[in-house]
Amino acid sequence: MCVKVACIGGGPAGLYLSILLKRQDPSHDITVHERDPEGSTYGWGVTYWRGLLDKLHEHDPESARALEQASVRWNAGVAHVGDLTTRHGGDEGFGIGRHRLLEILAARARSLGVRLEFEHEITDGNLPAADLVVAGDGVNSALRTRHAGHFGTEVTAGRNPYIWLGTTKVFDAFTFAFVETDHGWIWCYGYPFSPERSTCVVECAPGTWTGLGLDSANEADGLALLEKLFADVLDGHPLIGRSTADGSAQWLNFRTLTNRTWSRDNLVLVGDAAHTTHYSIGAGTTLALEDAIALAGALREEPSLPQALARYERQRRAELLSIQSAARYSARWYENLPRYIHLPPQQMFALLGQRHSPLLPYVPPQLYYRIDRAAGRLEALRRFKRWLGPKVARTVHARELASRKEG
Structure with a gap:
């Protein structure tokens, strides 16, 4: 259907869509525009599960094999609550470095004839001429922001501050650690993404954040404090920050983003530009790749671009309903941690696994x-x-x- 496609943003959604469209029709003229230099990315590792891997093998076996080979695996969860620990078996999970994920997808896209243009920022003022423009430029999407009124963009900030860190401690399971301080509880989620590194996300209530002085600490001092608080689970390994130019710590409040509509003429939103889900369910990358799969399928099967974009949006909205609900309740569980933290460890861990339930808060x-x-x-x-x-x-x-x- 589409002859010329411009994917704005070199993240998982834009790269994977370019791969799928080239596989559907090698004659498509597809360019991915990324504002940052090649090889630079934010974040550490990303998680996914067997269900996504099965879909990737179905739609592009070559990139799926490369991703699977580059991933580490676990099949258990561990919760540390103070001095107590409980461990449970679970579904097989996968972790891969975000840098490695993008490297694999970029190499695959190039091999199929996709043009990748790095250090090339696209705004509404220099949009390339194309039959379809795909805004995969993240939660701060410039193209979506330019037409926020049309898209009906709404952003809701979460209550708890969090920080996304790396560590040289290689966890052998998806790991939760809850530590009580004089100012309240602070906790981390950790999972491996390579044989040498793990992701470690730290979160706490606002009062704990300010009480510990994390709101005013620079990155080095903040990391030193967090390493001390989580010394038992880190086994003496350091935490690694993002090394900003001014040395500030990158604490954030998660922003849940929704849009009333996902397309405008020949412009369509994918991934975090279209929707976000709280990081505690580990679904962001999965949802971006599934957006690409759905959009490619709609473009293949519908006779016109408007029909394809409408079909894509209907399908993904329906599929996202349960996931977005789970993410909201998961975030709420952590925001109401005192309600659960003093339960016996087995019970607390069981309810941690049930945090997506709409009944649990009541x-x-x-x-x-x-x-x-x-x-x-x-x-x-x-x-x-x-x-x-x-x-x-x-x-x-x-x-x-x-x-x-x-x-």
Whole structure:
């Protein structure tokens, strides 16, 4: 359908869309414009799960194999609450450095004939001539901001400050650590993304942040304090910041972004330019890649660009409903941590895993835990009965045959 495509932003969504469109039709003229130099990116590692990997293998096996080979894996979760620790098995998770992810996608796009132009900032004033312009330029998208009234952009800031860090401590599981201070609780989420590095996101309530002096500390002093607070889980390894020019610490409040519509004429939003979900569910990169898959599919199957963009938006909005709900409740769980933190570790960890539930905020935590356990046992009993049923039937049938022969 589209002959010439300009992808604005060299993140996962823009790069993967360019790969998919070139695979659909090698004659497409596709350029990815990235304002930053090649090889520079923010953040540390990203997480994803087997379901995404299966989709990537379906749509472009070559890049999927490269991503899988470059990823590290875990299949457990660990929670440290003060001096107590609990560990649970779970679904297989994957971590990969954001730099490595983009490197793999960029190499694959180039191999298919996509042009990549780095250090090339696109704004509304210098939009390239194209049949389709894809705004994949992130939560601060210049193209979306220029037409914010049309898109109906709304941004809601979260309550808790957080900071995105790296560490040389290589976690062997998805790790949570909660530490009590004189000013309240502070916690981190950690996961490996390479054989040498892990991501470590630190979060706390506003009162804890100011009480500890993290609001006024420079990056070096802040990291030193956090290393001391999380010394047990870090095993003496350092935390690594983003090394800004002025030495300031990069504390943020997460911004949940939504848009009333995702397209304007031939301009369409993808990834964080279109929507954001709280980092505590680890879905940002997955959703960006799934946007690219859906948009490429709509462009392939619909006869006109307006129909394709409408189909893409309908599909992704429907698919995002449950994920966005889960993200909101997950963020709320952490914002209301005192409600759960003094439960026995097994119960607290179980409710940490249930933090996406819309019922949890309205049911006393221990009662919710007992109900959830009872429901789990009931489901296990149902599975056992389903497994047992055919076996009992075969045994009865065999006995009937034996009795007939004896008769």
